[in-house]
Amino acid sequence: MVIDLDRIYRAERGRVLASLIRLLGGFDLAEEALADAFLAAARQWPQTGVPANARAWLVSAGRFRAIDRLRKSGRFRLLAPELRRQLEDEEDRVPPERETIEDDTLRLIFTCCHPALPADAQVALTLREVCGLTTEEIAAAFLSRTPAIAQRIVRAKSRIRDERLPYEVPPPAEWPDRLDSVLHTIYLIFNEGYEASSGDALIRKELCDEAIRLARLLKELHSTPDVDGLLALLLLHQSRARTRQTGQGDIVLLEDQDRAFWDRDLIAEGTALAQIAFAAPPVGTYTIQALIAATHAAAREPSQTDWPRIAALYDLLRRAQPGPITELNRAVAIAMRDGPEAGLALIEPLLSGPLARYRFAHATKADLLRRLGRTHQARTAYERALELTVQAAERRFIEKRLTQLA
Incomplete structure (x- = not known):
């Protein structure tokens, strides 16, 4: 029996790890247990088939193998007394199928976004543990x-x-100190799924979902305009998912x-959702981005896109969230409104x-540059982009553009 374990790993890794961190009380032990669980699956599932609830099976397998490994190595008695008691209790608990593990990922994000941690470390840690990104991929995202x-x-x-920072979704009184980081982290999880930074696949659907x-x-637990704005943004981007690549996995531009x-x-x-969030000032950055996405979505044909409105929204966004990526996206909108030369003048600096x-x-x-017919300069810029690109679909797209220019 052929089992696509790599696909299952990509789909389940984040949630299984989040549950193991809760059950085992720490990152390092949970990461060892995750590896043990998938090793057990690789040995057993080709003979028995994939369980109906693969995630719960992996959590259970990882948990028991972690406890067994600790006992055999003698490390069990070195653990803190409260953790030893917790692990002993885990052995007698009902199977994970009956446990509530759906919220473990959110618990993990709130732990990683604890205000005791520096802001840049919060996001980096969450991308590593929840998304499974490598440090190289995270470094690229952070420039x-x-x-x-x-x-x-x-x-x-x-x-x-x-x-001993608690592994929990905190009470509402503590949300204001963490909500911005949690929202930013969920946004980056979606981004990595929507436009994977490396690998063969352009889209990692499991991360978007x-x-x-x-x-x-988050909206069910604590509905705010910022939460509404983020959810709106993700839904509007996801609405285009089916049309963003060909059947062969090649990029299709907007x-x-x-x-x-x-x-x-x-x-x-x-x-x-974007309109509701916009009606509740101060207007957040996710809401502005959602309104930009909604403007694109409203155009039934590319020629109907309201570029003056999009450029105006980017003017608003640069005041709310100044930064080079905002400036780049604004330059594209101005290029579409006023012509390529206007956009180039903003991009060069x-x-x-x-x-x-x-x-x-x-x-x-x-x-x-290609749109302006400046072929030689366009080739140079595409070649530089290719040097910096590791994602397979993006590389194929740039190589195709270079072939067309030649």
């Missing part, structure tokens, strides 16, 4: 160096362990997508500064 990211993650784990599930859960296949139910829900190694900035410059 930072890999050793610096690795140090942040190690220090954050140590602080959670040493200060998980981010939307977490945003909906202007070339078949809009008849956009999910109108998600568009209606996302647009309504970014490429000599904060976005010098950002692949999308070079690819954007290349596209504007």
Whole structure:
């Protein structure tokens, strides 16, 4: 029997690890248990088949193997007394199928976003533990160096362990100190799923689905305009998911997508949420981005896109969230409104500064140069973008553009 264990790993890793951290009381032990659980699955499932509830099976297998490993190695007696009692209790508990493990990911995010941790460490740790991103991928997302990211993650784990930060969704009174980081983390989880930073697949559907599930859960627990704005943004982006790549996994640009296949139910829900959030000032950054996405979604044809409105919304966003990525996206909107030359004038300073190694900035410059017919300069910009790109579908797209220019 052939088992696609790699697909199951990508889909279940984050939630299984989150549950194991709750059950075993720490990151390191849970990561060992996760590896043991998937090793057991690789040995057993080809003979028995995948269980009906694979996630619960993996949690159970990881939990029992962790306890067994601790006892055999003699490490069990070295654990803190309260953790020993907890693990002993776990052996007698009902199977995970009857436990509530759906919220474990949200608990993990709140732990990683504890205000005792530095803000940059909060997000890096969550991307590592929840998404399973490598330190290299996280460094690329932060436009930072890999050793610096690795140090942040190690220090954050140590602080959670040493200060015994609670693994829980905190009471409402403590939400204001963590909500911004939690929202940002869910946003980055979706981003990694919507536009994977590496690997063969452009889209990691399991991450997109998980981010939307977490945003909906967050709305149920603590509905605020910022939560509504984030959920709106994710739904509006997800509405285009079916049209963003070909059957072979190649990129389809927004202007070339078949809009008849956009999910109108998600568009209606996302647009309504964005309007509700916009009516409750101060308007948050996710709400502004959701309104931009809603403006794209409202156009039944690319030529009907309201670029003046989108450019105006980016003017609003740059005041609420100044930064090089906002400036780059604003430059694209202005290029579509006023012409490629206007966009290029705004992009050039970014490429000599904060976005010098950002692949999308070079690819954007290349596209504007291509539209202007400046072929040689466009080739140079595309080649630089290709040097900075590791994602397979993105590389194929750039290589195709280079072939067309030749």
